[in-house]
Amino acid sequence: MTSSRDIVFASVRRALGATGQEAPRRQEVADRIAGHPRGIIPARADLPPAQKIDLFKDMVRAADATLDHLASVADVPLAIATYLRERNLPPTILRGADPRLAALPWASAPNLDVWIGPSDGRQLAGLSHAFAGIAESGTVVMLSGPDNPSTLNLLPDHHLVVVEAADVAGDYETVWTRIRAAYGPGVLPRTVNWITGPSRSADIEQTLLLGAHGPRSLHVLLVGAAL
Amino acid sequence: MSVQITSPQFKANARAALADAPLQQALSKVGLSFIGRRSAAAAKLPEFEALRDSARDIKNHTLAHLDLYLERYEQQVIAAGGHVHFAVDAAEARDIVTRICREAGARTVTKGKTMIAEEIGLNDHLEAAGIQPVETDLGEYLIQIRGEAPSHIIAPAIHLNKEQVEEDFRRVHAHLAPERNLSEPTSLLAEARGELRAKFLAADVGITGANFLVAETGTSIIVTNEGNGDLTQTLPKTHIVLASLEKLVPTLEDVSQLLRVLARSATGQDMSVYTTFSTGPRRAGDVDGPQAYHVVILDNGRSGMLAGAFREMLRCIRCGACMNHCPVYQAVGGHAYGWVYPGPMGAVLTPALIGIEKGANLPNASTFCGRCEAVCPVRIPLPKLMRHWREKEFERHLTPAPQRYGLAFWAFFARRGWLYRPATRLAMWGLSRLGKAKGRFAALPLAGGWTKYRDFPTPQGDTFQAQWQARRRAQAQGQTQRGGNR
Numbered sequence: 001m002t003s004s005r006d007i008v009f010a011s012v013r014r015a016l017g018a019t020g021q022e023a024p025r026r027q028e029v030a031d032r033i034a035g036h037p038r039g040i041i042p043a044r045a046d047l048p049p050a051q052k053i054d055l056f057k058d059m060v061r062a063a064d065a066t067l068d069h070l071a072s073v074a075d076v077p078l079a080i081a082t083y084l085r086e087r088n089l090p091p092t093i094l095r096g097a098d099p100r101l102a103a104l105p106w107a108s109a110p111n112l113d114v115w116i117g118p119s120d121g122r123q124l125a126g127l128s129h130a131f132a133g134i135a136e137s138g139t140v141v142m143l144s145g146p147d148n149p150s151t152l153n154l155l156p157d158h159h160l161v162v163v164e165a166a167d168v169a170g171d172y173e174t175v176w177t178r179i180r181a182a183y184g185p186g187v188l189p190r191t192v193n194w195i196t197g198p199s200r201s202a203d204i205e206q207t208l209l210l211g212a213h214g215p216r217s218l219h220v221l222l223v224g225a226a227l
Numbered sequence: 228m229s230v231q232i233t234s235p236q237f238k239a240n241a242r243a244a245l246a247d248a249p250l251q252q253a254l255s256k257v258g259l260s261f262i263g264r265r266s267a268a269a270a271k272l273p274e275f276e277a278l279r280d281s282a283r284d285i286k287n288h289t290l291a292h293l294d295l296y297l298e299r300y301e302q303q304v305i306a307a308g309g310h311v312h313f314a315v316d317a318a319e320a321r322d323i324v325t326r327i328c329r330e331a332g333a334r335t336v337t338k339g340k341t342m343i344a345e346e347i348g349l350n351d352h353l354e355a356a357g358i359q360p361v362e363t364d365l366g367e368y369l370i371q372i373r374g375e376a377p378s379h380i381i382a383p384a385i386h387l388n389k390e391q392v393e394e395d396f397r398r399v400h401a402h403l404a405p406e407r408n409l410s411e412p413t414s415l416l417a418e419a420r421g422e423l424r425a426k427f428l429a430a431d432v433g434i435t436g437a438n439f440l441v442a443e444t445g446t447s448i449i450v451t452n453e454g455n456g457d458l459t460q461t462l463p464k465t466h467i468v469l470a471s472l473e474k475l476v477p478t479l480e481d482v483s484q485l486l487r488v489l490a491r492s493a494t495g496q497d498m499s500v501y502t503t504f505s506t507g508p509r510r511a512g513d514v515d516g517p518q519a520y521h522v523v524i525l526d527n528g529r530s531g532m533l534a535g536a537f538r539e540m541l542r543c544i545r546c547g548a549c550m551n552h553c554p555v556y557q558a559v560g561g562h563a564y565g566w567v568y569p570g571p572m573g574a575v576l577t578p579a580l581i582g583i584e585k586g587a588n589l590p591n592a593s594t595f596c597g598r599c600e601a602v603c604p605v606r607i608p609l610p611k612l613m614r615h616w617r618e619k620e621f622e623r624h625l626t627p628a629p630q631r632y633g634l635a636f637w638a639f640f641a642r643r644g645w646l647y648r649p650a651t652r653l654a655m656w657g658l659s660r661l662g663k664a665k666g667r668f669a670a671l672p673l674a675g676g677w678t679k680y681r682d683f684p685t686p687q688g689d690t691f692q693a694q695w696q697a698r699r700r701a702q703a704q705g706q707t708q709r710g711g712n713r
């Protein structure tokens with residue numbers, strides 16, 4: 001019996017006038033996958049480190065997120081406590097088991113109640129550590145894994161993200177190169193979330209409103225100076 | 228929403244739409260909101276036009292090697308622990324999805340926005356199987372509770388006003404306090420968020436579409452602003468991706484090129500809020516994410532389109548820019564097109580997918596002004612493709628016999644260059660005699676204008692022309708209220 005898969009492939013090949021065995025075609029495809037050539041990269045992201053960080057900050061804010069630029073990772077717990085207090089939120093946050101987050105001096109914010117694990121939708125604030133930031137669009141890049149549950153990116157009303165200035169790239173392509181270096185060629189973690197600002201919808205009369213299904217607020221904690 | 232095809236009644240649909248005052252009120256916002264934002268976003272990026280070329284070339288390369296990229300994609304999904312199912316047509320795709328849902332013991336299914344699910348009429352099928360589908364994109368949710376089809380590919384409820392939404396919410400959310408205030412979009416959005424949050428958490432299966440599939444890594448990508456599709460594919464135990472074959476792109480670098488033009492063309496954002504790349508089910512040690520990952524790859528007539536002129540249509544990345552800029556779409560809205568894909572892209576795609584017998588009217592729903600092609604991020608020559616359909620229509624038996632003879636008559640002279648010019652005047656006279664229906668022949672390829680955009684009598688005749696001209700005048704005077712009640 002011919003499977004639907006066979007029918008679809010046969011039909012595609014008939015339309016293309018190809019058998020699928022042509023060596024030059026196969027080579028071209030193999031080369032493209034292996035070489036993954038970069039296309040056009042906007043010049044605006046090709047900046048010296050300090051200006052790249054400035055562009056990232058501008059683009060994050062242009063996407064309706066908020067941002068604190070902290071001198072050191074040691075400032076993160078206090079910045080979180082301040083963020084929550086200023087918004088009249090309970091001093092409670094849920095984070096992933098990421099060792100970079102575990103190593104923060106949590107004792108510096110003694111009133112902050114820190115929980116670890118994925119979100120079940122009941123938490124008002126979640127904390128994650130970004131793999132990278134992208135200056136050209138003000139995007140943070142989140143990789144799923146045992147230490148950084150994807151639910152933290154989506155369920156809490158307030159999503160706080162630590163981004164290290166050294167991890168801010170100019171463009172998307174630079175981040176793919178780093179992910180390949182970390183995971184190997186052709187392999188991605190289960191979920192890569194690019195997040196650019198808080199959730200929004202314009203589905204009612206084209207009126208843009210923040211806080212559709214994902215976080216109503218995205219707060220970036222940018223740490224350190226550019227390298 | 229059942230797929231009730233009313234495309235053959237385009238003219239009647241369009242007439243009704245023009246007389247529909249609330250619809251006209253809603254449509255008056257389409258141009259205002261989308262056109263300015265797109266052009267501002269494009270103007271801010273000096274490389275935008277070059278990126279459009281790049282996007283076109285990537286899609287052309289992929290389509291020319293589609294069999295090989297599909298093979299590679301399938302291998303990578305399997306390597307990541309996922310399953311790939313091929314569906315020749317809509318019925319097979321529905322059956323595959325239903326079977327996976329049954330095997331997962333699903334009672335409720337959340338859905339991210341997927342045009343393929345609309346194309347195959349999935350919701351009715353799931354309901355018949357005792358499985359409750361819940362649309363989670365706000366626009367899709369609004370039309371689901373109204374039992375309607377989407378009227379725009381990225382803003383499915385663009386035809387509704389907030390009073391209609393309030394009425395529906397009071398009817399459907401009857402368990403909430405009747406005296407609550409729902410007069411503003413903010414309160415409507417907050418209510419939808421609250422209602423849907425519980426559904427996200429309770430669903431057994433999440434179904435999403437895919438904006439792109441990446442062959443290099445076996446990844447499906449969705450792009451949303453609400454975060455609904457992302458919750459849909461993260462929370463349930465099973466994630467099903469519905470995608471058509473032309474969603475393939477070779478590499479992560481290639482998809483980055485396409486993402487740079489997609490949001491700018493669609494909503495004028497530099498990047499949508501959530502771009503989510505999913506590869507297989509959750510990994511060992513992961514504390515969340517689905518335990519099973521299925522991709523259903525639908526053909527449904529697309530492989531046939533690869534063979535001829537319509538291959539170019541398969542570059543479409545469903546940004547909606549062509550309809551946002553289309554005077555016909557702005558006048559009549561999406562429902563008049565009678566199926567799930569409206570506007571210029573629908574006028575080309577619909578006849579290819581449901582058959583020219585049913586879609587024959589749509590390629591005529593055009594002024595051939597060329598704006599759609601001017602904004603299409605992958606440079607699809609939409610007016611040319613609409614004309615292709617009209618040529619095919621002439622070749623077909625649906626066209627009254629005199630008109631078919633007319634085209635053959637023209638072809639005879641056109642193939643004989645030395646006879647063409649002197650014969651043109653004679654032929655024009657002869658055709659008008661043969662054709663009787665005078666207006667038709669303004670569009671025949673007699674006067675050398677065939678390769679140029681041209682005015683063609685639109686389906687709505689005076690009504691439409693008058694309305695469009697009034698809109699143009701209003702636009703020129705900088706008025707913000709266009710269309711409206713007339």
Ligand code: SF4
Nearest residue numbers: 543544546547549603
């Ligand atoms: S045809 Fe072009 S403009 Fe229209 S939806 Fe497709 S990609 Fe966008």
